[in-house]
Amino acid sequence: MAVKQYKIDKVAEIENRIEKNAGVFVVNYKGLTVKQAQDLRHQLREAGAEMKVYKNNLAKIALKNQEQPAIDEILVGPVAYVFYETEPVEAAKILKNFSVKAKGVLEVKGGISDGQAVTAEQVKAIADLPSKDQLLGQIAGLINGFARDIAVCVNGVSSGLARSISQVSEQKAA
Known part of the structure; x- marks a missing residue:
């Protein structure tokens, strides 16, 4: 019974983040060291974004409940969710630069921006915007x-x- 309540609470937490933020990027973080993850989280926080790790099946339920586009194909394996408050450019720039600096350890898989599903290439294009x-x-x-x-x-x-x-x-x- 406690496990089920935990899952319900986590789905509610994810829904709350989806509701309060302008969008989310999904990244594969496999291979990041603890120090690299801390550094990335710090940079994102300064840009008004936050990186969280959730179970993919709970994230899928929350996205569906919030009537967001289905991005199930990228919610596979060890992924983290980067929620940004207002504009996607700064968060996308940090992810792109960090991916280059970490020599491919961090991979941007796509996400949702302004209610639309975006691909990894589109996230990279967002990063190039002023x-x-x-x-x-x-x-x-x-x-x-x-x-x-x-x-x-x-x-x-x-x-x-x-x-x-x-x-x-x-x-x-x-």
Whole structure:
């Protein structure tokens, strides 16, 4: 009886994480050392993400209960679930960089982003995108450039008008 309640509680915990987060990436962590796993968890936490290990059959039940896309084909073997709070880019970058640094020990298998199933290749493509802060910085730079150009144009019109009036007044004085 206690085992069954434990499973019910775990499914509820997974459902809660699915509900509170924007998405989840699934990674194969077989071969990660304890130190590497701690380092990865720390990096993910700083980016607003969290890595958890759950039994795959419990995760499948929770995903189904939360009406998420079926990703059963990647929920095989020793996998960890990386839940991210808002945007997937930072978590995907950390996973991609860590996978390279750990020389293939960590393998991104796919996941769910914005209610859609994503493949490992799509997660890698997400990692190559600029972050939300970088995009906002680029937009701010563009807006600042447009504002400067408008100011130069407006200033050019008024100074040109002033020169024209000055020349007309000099001609009339002569």
